[in-house]
Amino acid sequence: MNSTAIANKHIVILGGGTAGWMTANLMAVKWKNQNVQISLVESPAIGTVGVGEGSTPQLKSFFDQIGIDEKEWMPACHATYKNGIRFNGWSSREGFESYFHPFASRIDAFSAPALFYNSMHRRKGVNIECHPDRFYLSAKLAQQHKSPIPDHNFPFPIGYGYHFDANLLGQFLSNLGVSRGVKHIQAKALDVGMHANGDIANLHLDNGKTISGDIFVDCSGFEGVLIQQTLKVPFVSFKENLFNDCAVAIPSPVSQPLRSETISTAMKYGWAWDIPLTNRVGNGYVYSADYCSPEQAEIELRTKLNLLDSEVEARHLKMKIGRVEKHWHQNCLAVGLSQGFIEPLEATALHFVQETIEGFIDAMNNSNESDSVCIQHQVTFNQKMNQRFEGIRDYIVAHYRLSSKDDTDYWLANSANPNISDQLKRIVNGWMGAEDITQIIQQAKIPSYYPPFSWLCILAGYGIFPKQLSDAPKDSAAHKYDLNYVDDFIQRCSLNFQDHQSFLDLHF
Incomplete structure (x- = not known):
């Protein structure tokens, strides 16, 4: 029987956060008998985006696979349940x-x-x-x-999902991964070394060290340091389909009764999320910079929350909406924001992360050392992920294209958008x-x-x-x-x- 293509390999993950540590933990569990070494390189100076803080039911299966009970992670992340x-x-x-x-x-x-x-x-x-x-x-x-x-x-x-603090979830998974043998390297990658065949060879870090690997996972966020900047995989923008590219987030005090649903409210130039945690309510406004300035968006959100005179700080974010042409290219797998992002309307970000990791693990388990076999799995994998992105894009687009809201030029443009x-x-x-x-x-x-x-x-x-x-x-x-x-x-x-x-x- 041929050995799988993953046996005895060193996997280097660039970037932490929820995507990076979900990847590390799932790989550590699934390949614990394959003598696989996993290292995660993460700069302490780079924070996580954490837009949303909600999930689909698939996240429960992730925790089931890595053997973590809700009683272990939910209290640590101020998590609540989500019926829809x-x-x-x-x-x-x-x-x-x-x-x-x-x-x-x-x-x-x-x-x-x-x-x-x-x-x-x-x-x-x-x-x-x-x-x-x-x-x-x-x-x-x-x-x-x-x-x-x-x-x-x-x-x-x-069936249910969760609401949670994304930063705390990343920390929880980080501690768990390290306890299960993942090597955590806190450093910034300054340069990427390459093999003659176009594969990534190593990362040169700001601590003076170089880390080599067989497979590299890009969890570097919207920058796409490995998949986009280094390997030059083209990015396919969804801008003509989905207008929203910015968000502003403001927390508010916990409310009672404690809801078990996410609320999405249509606003003048996008929509606002309302996500109940045990210690606060996460609020945000996803909007289009073509129709609304950050200052306008913040005022509109603060007005909705009755926080116009509050000193609670607003956090402004920019989003890159679309996907890469190839999620797995050469010896690099892109996971999370580096592979693409569809705005958080249906909380699909972690769903994409989980499906990408699981699909890659399945492909590698079914591959042997033959390059042709692995390449064919790679082609199939990329086709499935692109279809997934486009299928979910269509469902999100339907929310805007079919809406009867018509009180601003933003909503009129969405209703008339021919790009479906x-x-x-x-x-x-x-x-x-x-x-x-x-x-x-x-x-x-x-x-x-x-x-x-x-x-x-x-x-x-x-x-x-x-x-x-x-x-x-x-x-x-x-x-x-x-x-x-x-x-x-x-x-x-x-x-x-x-x-x-x-x-x-x-x-x-």
Whole structure:
């Protein structure tokens, strides 16, 4: 049996933060029997971006893989649970000014089919209820400020994410990685040495030392020191699709009751996040510099938070929206902001990090020492990651392109933006033509980066239905589902979940 291509290799990670230390920890666990040496080079002077502080459910699987219980990391990072995201003010259509996007759960099989069915009939002109909030247990849990962890006697686990302090999470993972054998080198890379074949050979550090490696992981942030600056991999901008390129963040005092949802509120030139932690609320405003100055954005956010006279410091950030053409090139893997970034609207940043690391680990485990085998895995890997970026880009673009908000030139430009993909056009046209959303995605072979229920939530949540609706008799096919039963089912299920704050106090 051939040995894997990773055996006995030295992996050098440039950059720490959440991306770097997630990479180090996952590789250390997955390759603990391969005699792999892992070194992480990190400059103490360079901070982390930490935009957002929210996750998708995939982060739970990361901690499961590295064997860390929630009781170990959540209190250390002021973490809370996240049932999903509420979108306020993105639609001006009556009755659809707000909607909730849940995470998928098995329990949805008992209530969500009614939403799929009703939305089909409403698109055909029948006046029937199909606001997504009514059909998902997670929406009810968020509304009631409840934890997504059920009592023991409720046999249906609920999908959930987290809110957390990104800097503290990076520190936690750093300590964990070092305890598991990762060599932590606190220094800045001044120069990059190269092999004749175009591979990276070593890093020359500001402490006078040189570190050599077999594989290099670029976690250097938007600078992309290895993948972009050294290896000259081109960057594909998403500027024509997504206008937002800046953010301003301001913390505010912890609020009660402790919510279990992220809130995204449409603003004049972008949107604001509202993320509850146990010690504070993380707030930020993601906006476009083409339409709004940093000073304007800060004033608008402070006004929203009633912090105009506060001395709490605002943190201004610039974002580079897009992706590299190749995420794995030569002997270098780009992870995190160095490989690309789609604005934090759906909290996908750490999802990309995790998927990149896991995909790379799988590819290396399935490769042997043959260069041709490894190159083929590299090509496949890059194709998958690019498709992933573009698929999630399309879903984020849909939030802007389909919004009915029209009170500024920014929102009017978004609504009229012609730069949308054929895949997004197919989904929207199919929706407007009253086609089955699941069949649209399957027949068009659209990669399911966001499943049908996610598309249903945004399209129905925005109230994109015919203006002229007619009532149907109660005994007609349109009224197949008894919505009183759906309401009762979800309410009774919610009785099996505790108040969010009470759950954290009891278990952590």
